[in-house]
Amino acid sequence: MSVPPAPDPAHELAREQAHLARARSELARMREHTLSLQADAGDKIAGEHLAYTLWQRAKALLDDPGSALFFGRVDLTDGSAARPHYIGRRHVSDPAGDPVVIDWRAEVSTAFYRASRTYPMGVVLRRRFGVDGGELTAYEDEHLLAPQDGDVDAGETGGSAILAREIERPRIGPMRDIVATIQPEQDQIVRADVSSTVCVQGAPGTGKTAVGLHRAAWLLYAFRERLSRTGVLVVGPNRAFLEHIGAVLPALGEIEVRHTTIEELVGDVPVRATDDPRVATLKGDARLADVLRRAVWARVGSAGEPLVVPRGARKWRVGAFEVQEILDELGTRGVRYDAARAMLPQRLAHAVLVRMERAGDTPDDRVQDAVARSKPVRDYVTTLWPRVDPRQVLWELWSSPGALAAAAGSDLTAEEQELLLWDRPPRTKGAARWTAADTVLLDELGDILERTPSLGHIVLDEAQDLSPMQLRAVGRRAATGSLTVLGDIAQGTTPWATGSWQESLRHLGKDGAHVEVLDRGFRVPAAVIEYAARLLPHMAPGLGAPVSVRENRGRLDLDRVAAADLVAAVVDRAAGLARQPGSVGLIVPDDRVAATARALTAAGVAHDVLGTEHDEVHQVQLVPATVAKGLEFDRVIVVEPAAIAAAEPDERTGLRRLYVVLTRAVSGLTVLHAEPLPGPLA
Numbered sequence: 013m014s015v016p017p018a019p020d021p022a023h024e025l026a027r028e029q030a031h032l033a034r035a036r037s038e039l040a041r042m043r044e045h046t047l048s049l050q051a052d053a054g055d056k057i058a059g060e061h062l063a064y065t066l067w068q069r070a071k072a073l074l075d076d077p078g079s080a081l082f083f084g085r086v087d088l089t090d091g092s093a094a095r096p097h098y099i100g101r102r103h104v105s106d107p108a109g110d111p112v113v114i115d116w117r118a119e120v121s122t123a124f125y126r127a128s129r130t131y132p133m134g135v136v137l138r139r140r141f142g143v144d145g146g147e148l149t150a151y152e153d154e155h156l157l158a159p160q161d162g163d164v165d166a167g168e169t170g171g172s173a174i175l176a177r178e179i180e181r182p183r184i185g186p187m188r189d190i191v192a193t194i195q196p197e198q199d200q201i202v203r204a205d206v207s208s209t210v211c212v213q214g215a216p217g218t219g220k221t222a223v224g225l226h227r228a229a230w231l232l233y234a235f236r237e238r239l240s241r242t243g244v245l246v247v248g249p250n251r252a253f254l255e256h257i258g259a260v261l262p263a264l265g266e267i268e269v270r271h272t273t274i275e276e277l278v279g280d281v282p283v284r285a286t287d288d289p290r291v292a293t294l295k296g297d298a299r300l301a302d303v304l305r306r307a308v309w310a311r312v313g314s315a316g317e318p319l320v321v322p323r324g325a326r327k328w329r330v331g332a333f334e335v336q337e338i339l340d341e342l343g344t345r346g347v348r349y350d351a352a353r354a355m356l357p358q359r360l361a362h363a364v365l366v367r368m369e370r371a372g373d374t375p376d377d378r379v380q381d382a383v384a385r386s387k388p389v390r391d392y393v394t395t396l397w398p399r400v401d402p403r404q405v406l407w408e409l410w411s412s413p414g415a416l417a418a419a420a421g422s423d424l425t426a427e428e429q430e431l432l433l434w435d436r437p438p439r440t441k442g443a444a445r446w447t448a449a450d451t452v453l454l455d456e457l458g459d460i461l462e463r464t465p466s467l468g469h470i471v472l473d474e475a476q477d478l479s480p481m482q483l484r485a486v487g488r489r490a491a492t493g494s495l496t497v498l499g500d501i502a503q504g505t506t507p508w509a510t511g512s513w514q515e516s517l518r519h520l521g522k523d524g525a526h527v528e529v530l531d532r533g534f535r536v537p538a539a540v541i542e543y544a545a546r547l548l549p550h551m552a553p554g555l556g557a558p559v560s561v562r563e564n565r566g567r568l569d570l571d572r573v574a575a576a577d578l579v580a581a582v583v584d585r586a587a588g589l590a591r592q593p594g595s596v597g598l599i600v601p602d603d604r605v606a607a608t609a610r611a612l613t614a615a616g617v618a619h620d621v622l623g624t625e626h627d628e629v630h631q632v633q634l635v636p637a638t639v640a641k642g643l644e645f646d647r648v649i650v651v652e653p654a655a656i657a658a659a660e661p662d663e664r665t666g667l668r669r670l671y672v673v674l675t676r677a678v679s680g681l682t683v684l685h686a687e688p689l690p691g692p693l694a
């Protein structure tokens with residue numbers, strides 16, 4: 013194929029701008045058309061539903077003048093000619109139905125993200141557009157089949173000015189989508205098949221969260237019917253994090269995806285107490301699943317008495333031995349406790365029916381139903397296979413050494429059982445003050461009784477922090493679906509944080525799922541990541557820091573002041589940073605949040621306190637150290653690292669917490685302290 017001469021850039025840009033104008037007018041036409049459709053349906057309710065669907069579709073077709081309808085183009089060869097495809101956030105077509113812009117999630121778009129000089133995937137030309145205020149301002153070309161002079165090399169770090177500009181932009185407000193610049197290794201994860209669970213290990217800022225959210229959007233596009241029926245869920249560490257990421261999926265047109273924390277996911281009962289870390293860790297241990305199962309199933313009685321059912325003048329009798337066989341069979345079939353309980357009356361009635369037939373009667377199904385519903389059968393079942401309330405089971409276990417020992421078998425040592433028992437048991441289950449770890453156990457008990465419904469897909473972020481029992485709670489909600497598991501072992505800050513993804517995947521019920529590693533850092537600049545990485549050998553040996561792909565090495569200031577001046581210095585530095593554009597994260601030890609907020613307010617520095625309800629979004633965000641995970645800010649001030657580390661139960665967790673807070677910055681990090689810095693940071 014002959015290589016066309018290089019076009020005049022100004023002329024070429026004007027042509028692309030004309031294509032954008034055309035795309036905009038086609039989108040407006042699509043919207044007009046949708047608005048003109050009448051919501052005529054058979055009945056009133058169906059009519060209202062249709063009208064709502066049309067209204068939603070029209071809303072989705074609204075053009076956003078602040079962003080361009082496409083950000084890239086690939087010209088794919090079909091042997092003789094090359095056809096251009098414009099790639100954007102949504103599909104736009106002309107009146108004949110031919111595409112003007114193709115959704116980034118469509119099959120053809122894959123080449124835009126993945127093609128390389130080594131694997132050109134039929135890409136004659138890949139073009140990335142520079143966009144400003146919704147207008148095309150520049151473009152960059154790569155001719156993958158036959159490279160030309162002036163091509164950028166996007167495979168090279170710093171090769172693409174457009175990618176660099178996107179990565180380097182100062183951060184303001186919540187997280188944005190990355191559709192225009194998804195990297196090949198990220199795209200592999202985004203487009204992994206719906207049936208496969210993928211686990212991503214990645215250092216801070218390698219794009220795990222971004223990849224997980226784009227994967228959810230891609231799955232919803234590629235498997236729309238199946239997943240809109242079964243549902244997609246995003247699970248994150250806390251509300252501040254969910255607020256930070258909550259706009260990404262709606263910006264990609266996906267408004268149905270629920271976002272939740274693990275506590276909200278399992279929390280049917282209010283949490284009114286906290287466990288000592290040793291107790292919480294034990295309650296999160298997977299062995300508890302067996303203990304709970306035994307505690308529930310031990311409630312099924314043994315058939316000591318025969319079942320006697322009077323009908324008319326006769327009494328029908330099913331011997332205890334035969335009833336026991338039925339009980340044993342139901343208990344070993346793998347059905348849930350309540351389902352088995354619901355089957356028992358019919359099984360017993362069937363045994364009665366067999367006796368009636370043997371005696372020469374010809375009873376039909378209605379007789380069996382009547383026997384199953386009769387009082388003697390109901391009473392017999394209630395005694396043998398009682399109704400179980402999860403809270404009652406747990407209350408008994410934590411109150412009664414005998415009950416716990418019986419359920420524990422050889423799974424828990426005497427010492428462990430001692431740890432689990434309440435010092436002062438509440439008098440009733442209603443008076444119990446449940447802890448967060450208890451709610452997870454109650455959720456497990458709920459599933460022993462009745463199967464938890466499964467969703468189609470779950471994106472589980474910061475998964476390293478979940479206990480085995482929490483992982484089980486998430487896993488059963490994806491039992492017939494799949495998961496995207498995201499995390500970083502070095503950022504594990506719970507006493508039960510995982511040391512092995514294989515183990516976590518086992519608890520999730522997805523043994524053997526693939527673990528991918530992302531190691532190119534898009535957030536943290538080199539000067540900052542090199543400093544934070546000094547902690548790694550002390551708290552996560554074997555794990556490496558990301559290689560920063562940022563051009564800007566960033567700014568690192570270590571700033572020591574006298575203890576008496578610390579609060580004033582914090583206010584002064586925050587106010588100083590707030591004079592320049594970009595968000596400011598002021599990360600302080602949790603127990604200093606209130607005092608810092610008061611000092612900021614007194615000095616007139618407008619701010620939000622993350623982790624509390626707040627309506628406005630201010631430039632300065634005051635962040636308790638334990639809430640910082642997963643967040644990012646343009647400039648970060650970390651206040652008193654020694655106190656942040658000392659607030660954790662052990663040294664390793666303290667250093668990991670520091671690693672998390674030190675890696676939130678995009679442009680610059682100031683470490684402000686009065687106490688000496690923890691060893692590796694000094």
Ligand SMILES: Nc1ncnc2c1ncn2[C@@H]1O[C@H](COP(=O)(O)OP(=O)(O)OP(=O)(O)O)[C@@H](O)[C@H]1O
Binds near residue numbers: 217
């Ligand atoms: N391909 C990309 N193009 C542009 N920006 C990207 C890309 N990938 C990631 N980023 C940006 O890098 C930053 C970090 O991404 P993200 O929060 O997803 O990282 P993470 O691995 O989840 O970090 P952490 O472990 O700290 O939670 C975000 O601002 C994100 O938009």
